[in-house]
Structure formats: structure tokens, C-alpha cells
Amino acid sequence: MKMTVAIPERIKEKFLNEILEMYAEGEISAGKAAEMLGIPRAAFYQLLAEKRIPLPEKLNQSILKELKKLETKKD
Amino acid sequence: MLKNVYSQISITSSVFAEVVEKGWGLAGSIETERAMHEGWIKVLDVVDKWKAREMAVTRRIHLANAETVQLAREVKASILLADEKEVRELAAEFGLEVRGCLGLLAEAARRELISVKEAKRDAKRLIEEGYRISEEVLKEFYIMLGSEEGK
Numbered sequence: 001m002k003m004t005v006a007i008p009e010r011i012k013e014k015f016l017n018e019i020l021e022m023y024a025e026g027e028i029s030a031g032k033a034a035e036m037l038g039i040p041r042a043a044f045y046q047l048l049a050e051k052r053i054p055l056p057e058k059l060n061q062s063i064l065k066e067l068k069k070l071e072t073k074k075d
Numbered sequence: 076m077l078k079n080v081y082s083q084i085s086i087t088s089s090v091f092a093e094v095v096e097k098g099w100g101l102a103g104s105i106e107t108e109r110a111m112h113e114g115w116i117k118v119l120d121v122v123d124k125w126k127a128r129e130m131a132v133t134r135r136i137h138l139a140n141a142e143t144v145q146l147a148r149e150v151k152a153s154i155l156l157a158d159e160k161e162v163r164e165l166a167a168e169f170g171l172e173v174r175g176c177l178g179l180l181a182e183a184a185r186r187e188l189i190s191v192k193e194a195k196r197d198a199k200r201l202i203e204e205g206y207r208i209s210e211e212v213l214k215e216f217y218i219m220l221g222s223e224e225g226k
Contacts, residue, residue: 029161031093031137041093042101049205059160060209066178067215070185071222 020047026056078115079188080179081154085119087146089139102204121145136161147171158206176201177208181219191220 016037023033034044047053055063077084086094091107098104110116121127121142131141140161147155148169155166158175166173174182177198184194198216202208208216 026160029137029140029159031140031159031161035137040098040101042098042103045102045205047205048207049203052207053205054207054209056160057209059158059163060212062160062163062173063175063177063208064212064215066173066175067181067212067219070178070181071219 016047020051020053023048024053024056026058076183076189077179078110078113080183080186081156082115084110084116084156085146085150085152086116087139087142088118088120089142091118093139119146119150122149130165134161134165136165141165144169144171176206177212177216181216184220194220 019028019033019036022028023030028036030044031041034041037044037047039047054060086107094107095104107116111118123145124142127142127145128138130136130145131138134141140159143157143162144155144165146152147166148171153172155162155171155173156175156179157163157166157173163173163175180189180194180197180201183189184191189197195217198213202213
């Protein structure tokens with residue numbers, strides 16, 4: 001028998017916001033967040049776009065480092 | 076564009092499942108499928124599955140992410156393409172060179188595979204599509220492109 005649990009919309013919304021916040025704070029990865037929400041990773045990125053969630057600071061720093069390294073790299 | 080920057084790309088079957096099977100119709104799914112038909116993206120499996128599992132457990136990271144790093148080590152990849160923090164951190168420990176979306180654009184512009192104008196346009200699109208980098212990072216990206224313009 002298939003069980004369905006009726007979860008009120010406001011709780012779903014709260015759960016979603018909580019996960020987005022955890023992602024932005026760098027507590028969980030995008031893959032983990034997508035898994036917790038039960039959606040594909042690409043759909044999670046769409047959510048980030050819609051809600052205008054910034055990339056986690058650690059990731060920003062990592063990208064910055066990558067660009068700087070690339071800049072000094074000789075071809 | 077990716078095809079012109081790197082001639083051969085390998086992905087794990089977890090990545091294939093995530094992008095193409097589960098993510099069918101979403102960003103990148105059709106492109107990945109096509110690239111596989113054309114043969115420049117290949118699905119490879121990690122040989123040392125235990126090593127990947129061990130890294131995932133001890134670091135509390137996703138198995139798929141650990142597998143990606145392990146595959147890069149096994150095929151001795153020159154570059155590991157990743158925007159996931161877990162992958163980038165682990166890759167750095169093994170001395171693997173990592174490239175994210177923005178770094179990829181910067182490299183393509185640098186090698187003159189795309190114009191500076193195209194690189195800026197694509198970066199703007201990335202931001203709109205959820206890759207919301209900080210002002211600081213965007214500024215650095217523009218500086219890099221600017222130095223290319225002067226050549």
C-alpha cells in the first residue's frame with residue numbers, strides 16, 4: 001500500500017528555504033541539497049536562479065583562486 | 076564550445092544518471108547525450124570503487140563526488156571540470172587542476188576560442204541561470220578578459 005503524507009504547503013516552503021540557506025552558508029553541497037529536495041541537480045540550479053541565491057562564499061573564493069592561477073599560467 | 080577546449084571528457088555513470096537520466100529535459104541533458112553520440116564525452120567507471128567509497132565516508136561527501144575525483148586520478152586527467160565545492164577541495168588535495176564554468180570561459184577566451192564579448196555574454200547568462208558569483212569574482216573575471224583584449 002502506498003502511503004501518502006499530506007504536508008502543508010507552508011511547511012514545504014519552510015523546508016525549502018532552510019535547505020537553500022544551508023547551501024548558501026556552505027553547510028551542504030548542491031548535490032546534497034538536490035537529494036534532500038528529491039530533485040535533479042539541474043533543477044536545483046534553476047531554483048537558485050529563481051530565488052537569486054548567491055554562491056557559497058567558499059566556492060567564490062575557490063573560483064577566485066582558480067582564475068588567478070589561470071592568469072599567471074603560461075601557455 | 077567545450078568540445079573545442081577539451082578534446083576528450085570522461086564522466087562517471089553517476090554523473091550520467093544525474094544529468095541525462097534524472098535530469099532529462101533540463102540544462103545540459105540533451106547536450107551531454109549528443110556529445111556522447113559524437114564520442115567526445117565518454118562514460119567511464121571508477122576502477123578502485125573502494126577508494127572512492129572510503130573517501131566519501133571519511134570526508135562525509137557524496138559518493139558521486141568522490142568517484143569523480145577518483146576517476147580523474149585513474150585516467151590521469153589534465154583538468155577536472157567541477158563547480159561542486161566538495162569535488163574542488165578533494166581534487167586540490169591530490170594536486171589535480173580544477174576548472175569551473177567561469178574558469179572554462181576564461182580559458183576559452185584566453186585561447187581565443189571565443190571572443191571577449193562572447194565570454195562576457197556567457198558569464199552574464201551563467202549568473203542569470205543560478206551561478207551567482209560574487210562581485211569580487213566577476214571583477215577578477217573582467218580583469219582577466221581585459222588583459223586579453225589588450226593583446
